[in-house]
Amino acid sequence: MEINATGAVAVARQIFVARGIGAGQIPEASPKPLPLDEATDTPRAQGVEQNVSPPSRGVVDYTNGVLFKDLWLRPGLAPRDRSLITVTALIASGQVAQITYHLNRAMNAGLSQDEASEVLTHLTVFAGWPNVMSAVPVFKDVFEKPQT
Template sequence: MSLDPHYGQQSLGDLAPKLAELTDQTLFGDIWLRPGLTPRERSLATVSALIALNRVEQLPFHLRRAQDNGISRDTLAELITHLAFYAGWPNAASAVSALRTVMNEAKTP
């Protein structure tokens, strides 16, 4: 996924400028670009962690990013199903809801 290099500034900068700077420079400017894991693998790890921790507010962004990194809707649905047994049914149900929202957004012109 080609992420706007100023994503953090746009989404966080008005209230938390240092967090925005760290998001842009360290998280997306370094960690996501390191060798060793592909963007697809990083997306799978990130989405899995967010589901396991029930961080549903961050899920839509990372589900879209996962799709941009080549992960299909079916693969995301299977990941959620698998995680239901390890992260809990409520977490998986919340993740399905987030995936549904992302899929519906994709259908809207």
């Protein structure tokens, strides 16, 4: 069996059959998306265009289409939660360069400073002290200079 998302289909099928889950009980793969906030998305898309287009037009297309339209607008998670998951994944993988944008996005969607601080505390155990300590200055900067 392949060890990837495609390989997981066979395993999921077995679990669904064992639990009596039929096709009518599975959520749509392409649900009606959340509304796009043009006022915040337009500057974001323009920034991607300016910063990424020269080296890779394909990355611009995937970022502005697949990532921020198809994935981010899925209704299964609130925008705040989707941002919180993204920030957590960035910290856990040591990718601090992207945290500023996504932490601001989470806070603009309702994440409080206290909640963001608790994310760091929780992740010291699950993502490791070095990853959290690398993220602390980024969080501090966002707390002191939030961006809308």
